[in-house]
Amino acid sequence: MASGSDADESLRETKIDGQQVYQGHFLDVRRDRIRLPDGAEAAREYIVHPGAVMIVPILDDGRLVIERQWRYPLARAMLEFPAGKLEVGENPWHCAIRELSEETGYRATEWARAGILHNAIAYSSEGIEIWFARGLVVGERHLDAGEFLEVRSASAEELDTLCGSGEITDAKTLVGLLWLQRWRAGSWPLVWQAAP
Secondary structure, three states: OOHHHHHOOOOOOOOEEEEEEEEEEEEEEEEEEEEEEOOOOOEEEEEEOOOEEEEEEEOOOEEEEEEEEEEEEOOEEEEOOOEEEOOOOHHHHHHHHHHHHHHHHHHEEEEEEEEOOOOOOOOOOOOEEEEEEEEEEEEEOOOOOOOOOEEEEOOOHHHHHHOOOOOOOHHHHHHHHOOOOOOOOOOOOOOOEEEE
């Protein structure tokens, strides 16, 4: 299957002009006028996002650290792997270390970067880097102001059942579990490094 700039020319959309529609504390919403591959014009509305990380924390017994927190847009508590937004100029690995510690209290002695997930490609530039952490040592949490969450643990099999039943629907958690299963099966390699 062809990919890359030459193969993309028949699909490329080109920005003519654009404007920022809304700038909030978290959201940066844009509306661009674009030229389609056939020369016609159209509009694209999207969210500019600085990126984020998600961590799949593996306890010594093989269980996984997960969080349960309220997600206001869905009006429900969600089970998910720890995650957080990159600060301006922040190294993603350092962000993963920071978020794991702040949200769960755990520090990891080994880390592996799996890849990147683009969870909302039709309307957001957000990329979520997937990190794995093991050799966990529990410590004190430091939640952000206004952040409330429960830290739990579950086996991969328990999480798989919750995904299959529709209890877990968070895209990053679904992808993290898939990556874990593929790594454990020997299909998707991870390169582990000592914590910095």
